Amino acid sequence: MTLARRIIPCLDTDGSRVVKGVQFIHLRDAGDPADLAARYNQEGADELVVLDIAASRDHRPTFLETIRRVAAELAIPLTAGGGVRKLDDGRAILRAGADKVTVNTAAIHRPELLTEMAAEFGSQAVILAIDARRAGDHWEAYVRGGHDPTGLDAVVWAKEGVARGAGEILLTSMDRDGTRSGFDCELTAAVSDVVSVPVIASGGADTPQDFLEVFEKGRADAALAASIFHDNLQGFAALKRYLADRGVPMRVWT
Amino acid sequence: MKIALVEYGAGNLPSVERAFARLGAETIRAADPEKLTGADAIILPGVGHFGALMRQLDSQGMIASLRGKIAAGIPFLGICLGLQALFATSEEAPDDAGLGVFPNRVAALPATEKLPHMGWNQLQRARAPHLLEGISPGEYFYFAHSFAATEASGASTATCVHGARFVALLERGNLCGVQFHPEKSGGAGAKLLSNFLRLASRAAQ
Numbered sequence: 001m002t003l004a005r006r007i008i009p010c011l012d013t014d015g016s017r018v019v020k021g022v023q024f025i026h027l028r029d030a031g032d033p034a035d036l037a038a039r040y041n042q043e044g045a046d047e048l049v050v051l052d053i054a055a056s057r058d059h060r061p062t063f064l065e066t067i068r069r070v071a072a073e074l075a076i077p078l079t080a081g082g083g084v085r086k087l088d089d090g091r092a093i094l095r096a097g098a099d100k101v102t103v104n105t106a107a108i109h110r111p112e113l114l115t116e117m118a119a120e121f122g123s124q125a126v127i128l129a130i131d132a133r134r135a136g137d138h139w140e141a142y143v144r145g146g147h148d149p150t151g152l153d154a155v156v157w158a159k160e161g162v163a164r165g166a167g168e169i170l171l172t173s174m175d176r177d178g179t180r181s182g183f184d185c186e187l188t189a190a191v192s193d194v195v196s197v198p199v200i201a202s203g204g205a206d207t208p209q210d211f212l213e214v215f216e217k218g219r220a221d222a223a224l225a226a227s228i229f230h231d232n233l234q235g236f237a238a239l240k241r242y243l244a245d246r247g248v249p250m251r252v253w254t
Numbered sequence: 255m256k257i258a259l260v261e262y263g264a265g266n267l268p269s270v271e272r273a274f275a276r277l278g279a280e281t282i283r284a285a286d287p288e289k290l291t292g293a294d295a296i297i298l299p300g301v302g303h304f305g306a307l308m309r310q311l312d313s314q315g316m317i318a319s320l321r322g323k324i325a326a327g328i329p330f331l332g333i334c335l336g337l338q339a340l341f342a343t344s345e346e347a348p349d350d351a352g353l354g355v356f357p358n359r360v361a362a363l364p365a366t367e368k369l370p371h372m373g374w375n376q377l378q379r380a381r382a383p384h385l386l387e388g389i390s391p392g393e394y395f396y397f398a399h400s401f402a403a404t405e406a407s408g409a410s411t412a413t414c415v416h417g418a419r420f421v422a423l424l425e426r427g428n429l430c431g432v433q434f435h436p437e438k439s440g441g442a443g444a445k446l447l448s449n450f451l452r453l454a455s456r457a458a459q
Contacts, residue, residue, distance in 0.1 A: 001415050003367075004374040004394060041440075046374055072272065077396060077438045097268055099301075099398070099438065122302040124370040124398040167370050196365065198372050221368060251374040251394040 002249040005215050006046040006222035007236060008200060009229040011036055013082075015052050015059035016066055020178075020227050030230045033066050038073040040229065044236035046251055047077045049170070049224060051102070053145060055083025064096045071097025079127060079170075090117050094125065102170055104129040105143040108150055108157070111164050118165030127200075128166035130154050132187055133174040139187050146174050158191045169199045170224070176204025180228070183210055188218030200224050208234070208242040215248050255451075255458055258284040258293040260320070260336075262310040266437065270299045270333065273437035277448050287319035295454035296323055299437075300335025304360065304401070305347025307335055317353065324355055329428040329454040334399055337424065337431030346401050355429065358405045364417035370400045371416040375434075383411035383423055385430055385449045393442040395422075395434035402433055428457050 011018050011033045018030040037048055050070050052063040060083075067080045080093045081102025090101040101121070107114050107128055117126045131146045132139040132154035139154040150157075158169050171191050173184035181204050188201040198221035201214045205225035214220045228234040244250040257274065259267055261283040274281050281297070284290050298320070300307060311317050324330050324340075332340050341352045344360035352360070363371055374394035379386060402420035412423035414433070424431045430450060436443035 001376045001378060003371065003397075003416060006373050071269065075273065075276070075438065075440045075444060077398070077435075099266065099269070119303075123400070124372060125301065168372060196368060197370070198368050221373070 004046070004249045004251040005220070005243070006200075007211070007239060007250075008047045008049055008222050008224040009036075009040045009045050010049040010051065010202070010224050010226045011070070012051050012053045012226055013063070013066060014054045015062040018230065019053065020230065030227070034069040034073050036230065037070040040236070041074050041076055044240060044251075045076060047079065047222070048074060049079045049102075051080070052082030055145070060092075064092055067093060067096035067098055081127070081129060086113070087116050087120065090121065090126075094121060100125045100127050100168070102127040102129040104131065107161060107164075107166075108141065108143050108152065111160065114161055114164035114166050118167065123165055123167030123197075126166050127168045127170050128158070128161040129170040129172070130158055130161070130191075131172045131174050134187075139190070142174060154187070155190050155194060159194050162195045162197050166197065168197050169195060171199055171201055173203035177202070178227070179204055180206035182206065183214035183218055183220070183223065185213050185218035188214055188220050192219040192221070198222060208239050211239060212243060212246055212248065215243070255279070255294045255455055256292055257281045257295045257297065257451075257454070258290055260296065260298045260311075260316065261285040262307065262314060262316075266299050266301050266435070270297060270437045273444065273447055274451075277444065277451060279451055285314055287315055290319055290323060293323070293328060294458040295329040295331070295450070296320070298330070298332045298336035298339060300333055300337075300339065301398070302335060303346060304335065304338055304344040304352070305350040307339055308347070308350040308352060311339075321353055321355070324353070324429055327428050327457070329450070329457050330430065331450050332431040333437070334433060334435055337421075337433050338401060338403065340424075340429075340431055341403055341406075344401060356403070356406050356409065358403055358407065360401050360403045362401055363399075363420065367417040370398055372398050374439075375414050375416065377412040377414055377422050379412045381411050383425055384453060385423060385425060385432070385446050386412065387449050389442055389445050394439070395432075395436065395442060396438040397434045399433060428453065
């Protein structure tokens with residue numbers, strides 16, 4: 001009886017449609033979020049993440065509607081985020097049907113936001129998203145969709161974020177994102193080893209072996225990917241079977 | 255059959271509603287004791303903080319009413335924090351009393367494992383729980399919590415382990431509680447909820 005590692009498909013949206021890009025740029029349309037959500041729910045995803053990567057104020061009601069449509073398709077947990085600036089934004093996302101909310105830029109600008117969110121929603125509903133890029137001997141946290149460097153050491157920030165109330169870390173390697181060259185296991189392990197909460201590794205997934213490595217070497221609690229699932233390059237059942245056969249605890253789809 | 259979902263501001267009410275709707279069962283939201291009148295089954299869903307939940311139920315005048323319904327044998331399902339609310343106290347909020355159906359205390363899970371206990375885990379059955387009928391023993395359920403009960407006065411029918419063994423499922427007559435989230439647990443969760451509906455419809459006859 002062991003807690004299973006999780007496989008999490010991610011829907012990056014412009015508020016209403018799923019989009020795909022490489023290292024946060026060159027976006028193109030990849031389908032309807034509710035359609036993909038229904039498919040992943042059926043096929044054995046352990047959880048789903050939906051993000052508003054445009055995150056403009058004007059699109060907010062559209063994204064909340066997208067969350068409602070996606071949540072209606074799911075019998076698995078839903079995380080949503082992108083552009084969460086204040087407590088009200090998080091509340092609106094949870095009310096729309098998400099179980100957890102991610103916060104990134106706003107938490108770096110005002111870390112107390114994590115504490116306030118945890119007090120109201122419970123830590124289990126608060127995910128600190130960190131976009132990290134290699135900077136010499138460490139990794140630097142970036143904000144505004146990977147636009148702006150912060151000067152913060154991503155590992156140090158992860159630790160502080162947890163102390164402030166985050167119940168989970170969604171850790172994206174910007175170096176690997178969209179490259180299909182494997183997860184950044186070194187980054188993932190560095191964060192996983194210093195925080196007391198689960199870490200979701202993101203960025204670079206391609207082969208089943210990449211997943212195996214991020215669970216074994218990266219000590220990830222969950223692994224997230226987008227395009228390999230959207231493009232049907234990887235199915236959940238086969239991926240989970242591969243991992244279970246190699247000793248990774250998996251909720252194998254029955 | 256009238257199924258009342260206790261509404262207290264926070265919580266995951268819509269997903270519980272949807273899970274029952276998928277089973278063809280209609281539910282009503284109950285934010286005050288009057289709404290519980292005539293209920294054939296009561297669901298107390300829950301996410302968040304033990305103290306906040308108990309204070310909110312108190313301010314809505316629900317505590318005596320819920321205790322009364324449980325004592326009268328009305329089918330009841332507490333989900334996650336809703337299970338914890340059945341206990342006398344919780345380490346999460348030592349100054350706030352729970353419903354006290356069970357005299358035991360809810361405690362923090364040991365920090366030897368990552369917390370919250372977040373994700374899919376299996377159950378170990380102590381007896382043959384009614385709520386797990388037709389569900390394969392290896393099936394996984396979705397958990398998201400940092401606190402749990404380790405004893406439930408003999409009512410525990412399945413346990414789970416994360417740092418320590420804890421009560422994952424309890425059943426005593428028509429009173430049920432689950433530490434995991436059946437409404438988020440895919441097909442296995444749906445089956446559990448349909449087992450609860452069957453228990454409730456039998457009791458209503």
